[in-house]
Amino acid sequence: xxxxxxxxxxxxxxxxxxxxxxxxxxxxxxxxxxxxxxxxxxxxxxxxxxxxxxxxxxxxxxxxxxxxxxxxxxxxxxxxxxxxxxxxxxxxxxxxxxxxxxxxxxxxxxxxxxx
Amino acid sequence: xxxxxxxxxxxxxxxxxxxxxxxxxxxxxxxxxxxxxxxxxxxxxxxxxxxxxxxxxxxxxxxxxxxxxxxxxxxxxxxxxxxxxxxxxxxxxxxxxxxxxxxxxxxxxxxxx
Numbered sequence: 001x002x003x004x005x006x007x008x009x010x011x012x013x014x015x016x017x018x019x020x021x022x023x024x025x026x027x028x029x030x031x032x033x034x035x036x037x038x039x040x041x042x043x044x045x046x047x048x049x050x051x052x053x054x055x056x057x058x059x060x061x062x063x064x065x066x067x068x069x070x071x072x073x074x075x076x077x078x079x080x081x082x083x084x085x086x087x088x089x090x091x092x093x094x095x096x097x098x099x100x101x102x103x104x105x106x107x108x109x110x111x112x113x114x115x
Numbered sequence: 116x117x118x119x120x121x122x123x124x125x126x127x128x129x130x131x132x133x134x135x136x137x138x139x140x141x142x143x144x145x146x147x148x149x150x151x152x153x154x155x156x157x158x159x160x161x162x163x164x165x166x167x168x169x170x171x172x173x174x175x176x177x178x179x180x181x182x183x184x185x186x187x188x189x190x191x192x193x194x195x196x197x198x199x200x201x202x203x204x205x206x207x208x209x210x211x212x213x214x215x216x217x218x219x220x221x222x223x224x225x226x227x228x
Contacts, residue, residue: 004158009156031214033215035218040124040220041220042119042121042204042218042219042220042221043159043204043206043218043221044218045215045216045217045218048215050214058215090158090159092158094214096214103149103161103164104161104214104216105161106151106158106159106160107158108156108157108158109156109157109158
């Protein structure tokens with residue numbers, strides 16, 4: 001079974017703090033993704049990576065950066081957290097060329113609150 | 116610009132009846148569609164998918180229908196069960212875009228006894 005784990009289930013930070021959200025997958029997947037989920041807005045893609053040290057902006061990259069130094073690990077960084085970044089953050093991974101084309105496997109999510 | 120839309124934020128259905136969840140998209144380049152199910156405090160899990168070369172795909176109680184001319188897909192759950200109560204997201208993809216998915220806003224399904 002594919003397993004995607006996220007470092008924290010709940011996180012509370014103060015405005016201006018630097019925040020790191022970590023994601024690890026154990027299935028040797030090439031692609032990794034960071035989304036945020038907000039009521040009425042669904043899942044919106046922040047950044048994704050299709051290889052180590054490669055990254056591409058998603059639909060809402062402003063205020064975020066990412067790091068992928070190892071294939072299994074994808075980090076989301078909030079350089080200076082703001083209250084409008086309070087959200088549920090979801091990490092996902094997928095393989096290229098699987099039978100279930102484009103199927104992404106998600107972690108349990110991190111509920112981040114910025115005060 | 117919301118390229119994938121789920122216009123019903125919520126739906127309530129009695130146990131044993133059919134649940135129909137709808138999804139519309141605007142980008143004609145999308146050629147693969149997926150449905151995900153999400154319980155509270157969990158990540159979404161893949162449910163069923165359909166390629167644009169088909170108009171129907173069935174998996175047990177779940178069937179997805181695709182109408183390309185209308186840019187519309189729907190998920191049918193028959194019969195609905197209380198454990199189906201969750202938020203359902205449709206998602207769309209284009210071939211050759213590194214498996215990038217565009218998600219809809221979600222529909223919360225409540226199956227009542």
